[in-house]
Amino acid sequence: MARAALSPDAVVGLALRIVDEEGPGALTLSAVAGRAGVATPSLYKHVRNLAELRVLVSGRVMGELTEVASEAVLGRSGDEALRALMDGWRSYAYRHPHRYSAMIQAPRPETAETADRLIGIMLAALRAYGLEGSAAIHAVRCLRAAMHGFAVLEAAGAFQLAEDLDESHALLAHMVVSGLRTAREH
Amino acid sequence: MARAALSPDAVVGLALRIVDEEGPGALTLSAVAGRAGVATPSLYKHVRNLAELRVLVSGRVMGELTEVASEAVLGRSGDEALRALMDGWRSYAYRHPHRYSAMIQAPRPETAETADRLIGIMLAALRAYGLEGSAAIHAVRCLRAAMHGFAVLEAAGAFQLAEDLDESHALLAHMVVSGLRTAREH
DNA sequence: GCTGAAAGGCTAATGGCATTAGCCAGATGC
DNA sequence: GCATCTGGCTAATGCCATTAGCCTTTCAGC
Numbered sequence: 001m002a003r004a005a006l007s008p009d010a011v012v013g014l015a016l017r018i019v020d021e022e023g024p025g026a027l028t029l030s031a032v033a034g035r036a037g038v039a040t041p042s043l044y045k046h047v048r049n050l051a052e053l054r055v056l057v058s059g060r061v062m063g064e065l066t067e068v069a070s071e072a073v074l075g076r077s078g079d080e081a082l083r084a085l086m087d088g089w090r091s092y093a094y095r096h097p098h099r100y101s102a103m104i105q106a107p108r109p110e111t112a113e114t115a116d117r118l119i120g121i122m123l124a125a126l127r128a129y130g131l132e133g134s135a136a137i138h139a140v141r142c143l144r145a146a147m148h149g150f151a152v153l154e155a156a157g158a159f160q161l162a163e164d165l166d167e168s169h170a171l172l173a174h175m176v177v178s179g180l181r182t183a184r185e186h
Numbered sequence: 187m188a189r190a191a192l193s194p195d196a197v198v199g200l201a202l203r204i205v206d207e208e209g210p211g212a213l214t215l216s217a218v219a220g221r222a223g224v225a226t227p228s229l230y231k232h233v234r235n236l237a238e239l240r241v242l243v244s245g246r247v248m249g250e251l252t253e254v255a256s257e258a259v260l261g262r263s264g265d266e267a268l269r270a271l272m273d274g275w276r277s278y279a280y281r282h283p284h285r286y287s288a289m290i291q292a293p294r295p296e297t298a299e300t301a302d303r304l305i306g307i308m309l310a311a312l313r314a315y316g317l318e319g320s321a322a323i324h325a326v327r328c329l330r331a332a333m334h335g336f337a338v339l340e341a342a343g344a345f346q347l348a349e350d351l352d353e354s355h356a357l358l359a360h361m362v363v364s365g366l367r368t369a370r371e372h
Numbered sequence: 373g374c375t376g377a378a379a380g381g382c383t384a385a386t387g388g389c390a391t392t393a394g395c396c397a398g399a400t401g402c
Numbered sequence: 403g404c405a406t407c408t409g410g411c412t413a414a415t416g417c418c419a420t421t422a423g424c425c426t427t428t429c430a431g432c
Contacts, residue, residue, distance in 0.1 A: 045380050105342035134349050141345055141354040142361055149335020156291040159327055163320050168327040175328055178368050179361025216389055231409050
């Protein structure tokens with residue numbers, strides 16, 4: 001390579017810092033170039049365009065979340081695994097709210113692999129509940145919905161009242177757990 | 187007024203059509219002006235700027251959702267009310283996925299009143315569970331998280347597998363219901 | 373060490389969009 | 403009838419993404 005400096009990964013790194021500090025809406029090529037000390041068009045040597053950069057950022061975030069989720073579930077099972085997963089997920093979103101909301105939910109080929117790993121971790125966390133086939137899929141969907149919904153709303157500051165959010169989240173975990181234990185009646 | 191034609195409400199209406207047809211990302215003043223048959227700057231006579239238009243759109247969507255939620259809960263109670271609320275919510279998001287995702291979750295003074303009504307409806311739907319004070323707040327938060335999470339993911343097409351989504355959603359409702367019934371253990 | 377190619381930076385130019393300023397016509401209230 | 407206000411318009415500015423084409427530095431192979 002000529003010059004030291006940039007690389008696709010480095011560009012994504014700078015992009016993540018912008019997202020963290022100023023929100024996903026502030027992610028522009030112009031801003032990244034500014035931080036990189038480089039003219040905007042130079043970025044096109046590393047990234048196809050802004051849309052791709054967003055996808056790359058999203059992929060990185062999803063990877064980090066997968067890391068967190070994986071660590072939470074490792075060596076645990078049953079309710080404990082589920083609660084650890086939910087706590088880890090929430091904690092990640094809480095620590096990096098902008099980053100979390102920069103994660104694209106619509107399926108994309110570029111992040112399909114990571115997304116599958118993430119789903120796999122959720123499935124693993126549910127293993128102890130003995131759900132078979134479709135039942136496990138439904139359970140994962142509900143788990144995702146609960147975790148994602150809470151994370152999004154908390155990250156957006158949508159929970160305004162003074163009540164302790166840890167307690168709210170504990171209730172959410174309780175809902176998931178108790179719902180799975182009694183997931184007979186369809 | 188001079189001329190017939192536009193008004194803030196009409197502008198929001200056109201904006202909603204754009205959102206529905208092309209997604210929230212396609213909502214630009216330029217696009218609205220195009221549909222209105224008017225030059226872009228003319229819109230500033232009706233709306234302060236794009237940011238405000240987004241808030242107005244969001245408010246309208248929240249209002250519609252409140253309508254739906256209210257109708258679902260009317261004349262029902264207990265599990266039935268809760269399930270009807272969840273079904274109505276999901277159904278709205280399903281029928282208008284782009285519109286749903288144009289709804290701003292971060293609290294805003296302009297939509298505070300509608301948001302409060304919506305929270306009120308959720309509280310009403312939970313009335314039969316006899317939750318007092320803080321417990322009710324936690325329950326509403328969890329209900330919101332579950333409904334919003336499912337709606338967002340479904341609207342984004344994040345649920346890829348073939349399994350029936352109605353069934354997944356029924357499980358989600360079951361989780362909420364069973365979690366609330368047994369909401370003793372914190 | 374020399375050379376040729378490629379990598380990675382740059383400037384210039386284009387086009388879309390938001391926003392502001394300032395103008396103008398027609399409708400309205402009196 | 404007339405003053406005024408409402409709601410439209412054009413012109414201008416500035417930001418941003420993107421493309422084209424140039425130029426230098428680096429490095430692989432000799």
